């Protein structure tokens with residue numbers, strides 16, 4: 180029987196507002212402290228099979244950065260844009276996270292860099308990590324970094340990435356503190372990783388600070404891997420047949436005893452439905468799956484009191500889901 184602690188989610192029609200206009204590939208979504216939904220999209224740039232060479236170097240530098248605003252804040256109720264910025268800076272937006280002071284942390288997979296911007300964005304980042312357009316596996320480089328998670332202490336984590344398989348922990352000044360998940364580039368795939376297999380594209384981060392766990396969507400392994408924020412060691416994996424082969428993104432909510440929302444990805448041939456999952460954080464059990472047949476290529480997920488938000492790449496979509504009272508499950 181389903182848990183009585185939560186209600187099923189349903190898609191909200193007509194959100195975002197039409198005034199948002201057409202979006203590029205929507206790679207990232209986050210929430211700010213006012214409850215606005217912040218999305219990170221690629222304008223007229225796309226990531227396709229020809230975008231990078233065999234050494235993961237971006238091929239289209241000469242085309243310059245995306246000339247339209249790439250970061251848009253949306254009112255959670257009306258879905259209307261309340262603020263936008265980020266033109267003439269990014270090449271291939273990927274991860275976006277707002278910290279507890281509303282600083283905006285983003286990754287760009289073409290630049291192989293991570294940036295911290297002040298609340299509301301701005302011309303210049305407060306912090307830049309990685310060498311512009313230089314992929315590498317040394318500890319002062321990234322290779323297509325995917326996401327950021329920030330502790331209240333200011334320490335932060337970077338999931339790195341498509342062509343590395345590790346999570347790096349830094350202090351608030353960007354000094355490296357720890358490498359999680361990969362002992363060294365030369366390490367045999369299963370060395371230094373107690374769970375037996377190396378991550379394959381740590382693609383999204385969810386920080387459960389109150390549970391002292393940092394979790395990642397280990398995308399091509401179709402699972403969640405959680406690390407202790409105290410020891411840096413892996414503490415558990417969460418995997419379900421319903422995930423299928425690929426799990427794209429996760430988001431943690433401390434409410435209702437701790438929930439983890441996730442979205443999986445399409446497979447070829449399509450074996451499992453593309454959908455979202457609500458899991459109990461403590462034991463990883465699935466409480467709910469949602470919605471029916473709506474998602475094609477979900478890429479990121481963010482949850483808030485106003486609802487759960489999912490962004491997709493191809494079709495380029497932003498979805499809002501909210502608890503549907505009608506499905507309220509009575510306490511058994």
Ligand SMILES: O=C(N[C@@H](O)C(=O)O)c1ccccc1
Pocket residue numbers: 204206226227228273492
């Ligand atoms: O994973 C891919 N893309 C997405 O995750 C994304 O962030 O766009 C990708 C892989 C191979 C070729 C082209 C795109």
